[in-house]
Amino acid sequence: MANKRGGKPPKQSARRGDGKAAGSRAGAANRGGGQPSRQGQPSRHGQATRSGKPDQPRPDFKPGRIIKQNRTDTKPSKPAEEPRAPFILPKRPEGPTPRRAPFALMVTGPWDDYALLDMGHGQKLERYGPYTIVRPEPQAMGSPRLDQAIWDKADAIFSGDLEEEGPGRWRYPKPLGETWETHWDQIRFYGRFTAFRHVGFFPEQAAHWHWMDQQLRGAYLGRPPRVLNLFGYSGVASLVAARAGAEVTHVDASKKAVAYGKENQLLAGLDDKPIRWIVDDAMKFVQREIRRGNVYDGILLDPPKFGRGPKGEVWQLFEMLPEMLYACRQILSKEALFYTLTAYAMRASYAAFDELMIEVMTGQGGIVESGELMIAEENGPRCLNTSLYTRWRPLNADEAASQQEISA
Numbered sequence: 365m366a367n368k369r370g371g372k373p374p375k376q377s378a379r380r381g382d383g384k385a386a387g388s389r390a391g392a393a394n395r396g397g398g399q400p401s402r403q404g405q406p407s408r409h410g411q412a413t414r415s416g417k418p419d420q421p422r423p424d425f426k427p428g429r430i431i432k433q434n435r436t437d438t439k440p441s442k443p444a445e446e447p448r449a450p451f452i453l454p455k456r457p458e459g460p461t462p463r464r465a466p467f468a469l470m471v472t473g474p475w476d477d478y479a480l481l482d483m484g485h486g487q488k489l490e491r492y493g494p495y496t497i498v499r500p501e502p503q504a505m506g507s508p509r510l511d512q513a514i515w516d517k518a519d520a521i522f523s524g525d526l527e528e529e530g531p532g533r534w535r536y537p538k539p540l541g542e543t544w545e546t547h548w549d550q551i552r553f554y555g556r557f558t559a560f561r562h563v564g565f566f567p568e569q570a571a572h573w574h575w576m577d578q579q580l581r582g583a584y585l586g587r588p589p590r591v592l593n594l595f596g597y598s599g600v601a602s603l604v605a606a607r608a609g610a611e612v613t614h615v616d617a618s619k620k621a622v623a624y625g626k627e628n629q630l631l632a633g634l635d636d637k638p639i640r641w642i643v644d645d646a647m648k649f650v651q652r653e654i655r656r657g658n659v660y661d662g663i664l665l666d667p668p669k670f671g672r673g674p675k676g677e678v679w680q681l682f683e684m685l686p687e688m689l690y691a692c693r694q695i696l697s698k699e700a701l702f703y704t705l706t707a708y709a710m711r712a713s714y715a716a717f718d719e720l721m722i723e724v725m726t727g728q729g730g731i732v733e734s735g736e737l738m739i740a741e742e743n744g745p746r747c748l749n750t751s752l753y754t755r756w757r758p759l760n761a762d763e764a765a766s767q768q769e770i771s772a
Contacts, residue, residue, distance in 0.1 A: 372727040400500065472739050483741065486500060489510070506746070509744060571737060591661065591664070650695060661696075661697050682712075696728075702756065702757045721734070732755070
């Protein structure tokens with residue numbers, strides 16, 4: 365009989381053990397524990413069965429391919445990329461230094477389609493349209509004020525890592541759809557249960573949306589303002605800017621996020637507004653815009669602490685933010701209206717971002733405002749801090765007049 369692997373006939377050899385004949389009853393034990401095989405069936409080792417039929421001799425064992433853990437003959441692994449050289453911010457330019465505004469809290473209150481209902485013990489309870497949702501929140505270090513029974517009635521609960529991008533899963537006591545329609549200030553868009561703990565938009569950003577809307581509507585440029593939204597996610601800020609009359613370029617490394625943005629544009633009825641949806645690495649896109657000579661009147665920068673571009677490009681907030689701020693500074697127009705940074709790195713200091721923005725914007729004058737974004741609790745006195753922000757804007761007429769008086 366041929367060996368299954370090698371095709372050679374097996375060698376005839378004596379049984380291992382006490383040297384008894386292969387057909388004897390004493391040698392009929394199989395590998396598993398010495399039990400005889402069932403009558404009329406061959407045993408695992410090919411010994412004689414109770415039917416008395418002769419057994420086929422056992423072939424020598426020939427192992428197949430064995431893969432050792434520490435083989436030296438494998439192909440060498442791809443060499444690791446060399447560490448990225450740290451970016452060194454150029455010497456602060458000559459010219460007027462922006463004013464430093466006092467620390468400020470930008471607070472988003474509840475609206476008819478959203479509310480922070482309660483928080484505490486590392487969680488928050490929110491209302492999103494028809495649903496109530498429980499999610500982790502490391503900043504909720506106090507105690508809940510509502511009864512546990514109200515929390516237990518939530519329509520969706522996310523459990524998992526407390527980090528903003530940490531792994532976890534949603535639990536639904538009753539089946540729910542992946543998306544639902546919601547709105548802010550008559551702009552409709554989709555809320556959605558994403559793979560992480562996000563729900564398709566960040567309600568605390570409503571304070572920035574409102575502020576940006578006013579900046580754009582109050583601009584007198586003689587042309588539509590140009591706005592760049594970097595790390596734009598699902599594009600609600602892009603919709604707000606487009607509705608206010610801006611030509612918007614929306615950039616995100618995620619195809620899925622950009623697809624969300626296009627869906628939101630259609631739902632909002634703003635598909636006739638000039639929004640360019642671009643899937644690209646934010647840093648590479650800005651560097652190309654510098655070479656092209658393109659400029660923007662407003663820039664929104666909302667980077668994660670860590671991320672990857674569409675081709676595996678790595679983003680590290682604390683390592684790469686100075687370079688990104690400096691690069692974006694080079695594509696701000698002379699008539700720039702705003703330059704806004706939001707950072708979901710609550711363990712950092714707002715003052716560090718404030719100082720960096722002032723240094724980058726030296727020579728442009730204006731004013732830098734920094735602080736924290738907050739969400740006000742519905743029917744309660746508390747606020748939840750969610751992120752840090754710093755933003756530059758030009759001086760308004762009254763501030764400019766005051767500046768001239770001081771200089772005089």
